[in-house]
Amino acid sequence: MGGPPNLYSFPDVDKDLAPNLRKYVLEQQNEALARHGVFRVAVSGGSLPKTLAKALLAPSNGSKDDTPEFSKWEVFYADERCVPLDHEDSNHKLVKQDLLDKIPTDLGQPKVYPIDEKFLDDPKECADQYEKTLVSIFAARDSVKLPLFDLLLLGCGPDGHTCSLFPDHPLLREQDAWVLSISDSPKPPPKRITLSLPVVLHAAKIGFVATGGGKKDILKKIFETEQGGNLPSGLVNRGAGEKVSWFCDASATEGVNFPRRGSVM
Ligand SMILES: O=C1O[C@H](COP(=O)(O)O)[C@@H](O)[C@H](O)[C@H]1O
Numbered sequence: 126m127g128g129p130p131n132l133y134s135f136p137d138v139d140k141d142l143a144p145n146l147r148k149y150v151l152e153q154q155n156e157a158l159a160r161h162g163v164f165r166v167a168v169s170g171g172s173l174p175k176t177l178a179k180a181l182l183a184p185s186n187g188s189k190d191d192t193p194e195f196s197k198w199e200v201f202y203a204d205e206r207c208v209p210l211d212h213e214d215s216n217h218k219l220v221k222q223d224l225l226d227k228i229p230t231d232l233g234q235p236k237v238y239p240i241d242e243k244f245l246d247d248p249k250e251c252a253d254q255y256e257k258t259l260v261s262i263f264a265a266r267d268s269v270k271l272p273l274f275d276l277l278l279l280g281c282g283p284d285g286h287t288c289s290l291f292p293d294h295p296l297l298r299e300q301d302a303w304v305l306s307i308s309d310s311p312k313p314p315p316k317r318i319t320l321s322l323p324v325v326l327h328a329a330k331i332g333f334v335a336t337g338g339g340k341k342d343i344l345k346k347i348f349e350t351e352q353g354g355n356l357p358s359g360l361v362n363r364g365a366g367e368k369v370s371w372f373c374d375a376s377a378t379e380g381v382n383f384p385r386r387g388s389v390m
Pocket of ligand 1: 168169170171172204205206216279280282283286287288289312
């Protein structure tokens, strides 16, 4: 990858981070719609859905560039916990309650691809079924080696995990599968599915959202140390380089020695 990742650090989440995240997401939307008429985005759970909702549910300035065209969105999950879709641990539940349910009707609704609840007891089957869904969308016309998401919106845990790819876990070595299962997640709940690292690295753009003082030690590690570069978020950061943009607040980047960018152009 050519250039370095982009690190944005904003004084305030509501006033600065959310509007810049909105600009970034809508830029990716508009480029994707111009490319192929649909915007394919995979989102994470955790703290991301709340910040994303602040960004996307804000009133538009009325320009075409600043309008979310939700009816042309296809929303997937970067990772999901094997729990019912209305369970409080479900990433889909968070995204639905914070964002999807609050989209004004005149903006349309995205097509959403949650996991199939039939396979909650069998994470491997759940992952295989989700991969089949991706194959039916991304590889229907010609066969592709990896699905090309227009945008991935990811979180970074305080241990450096992203999606449900955890530090030192054998899943990080997977080269072929698109969607993986994990039954021993160090963070509960233990049973989950996740996009594989090659799929993450292949995405057109990758936006991390990391806010709050609880993220500053891990960001310092990722941006400043060799060891941090080998953590899951660090592997994405190093491997995808300039395709990666970090949307952080000042508390998360305090003491992080890496050049920051101003605002999204
Ligand atoms: O378990 C998970 O954690 C990560 C990070 O969450 P955060 O609350 O620290 O932002 C999240 O991105 C992932 O989707 C989720 O399953």
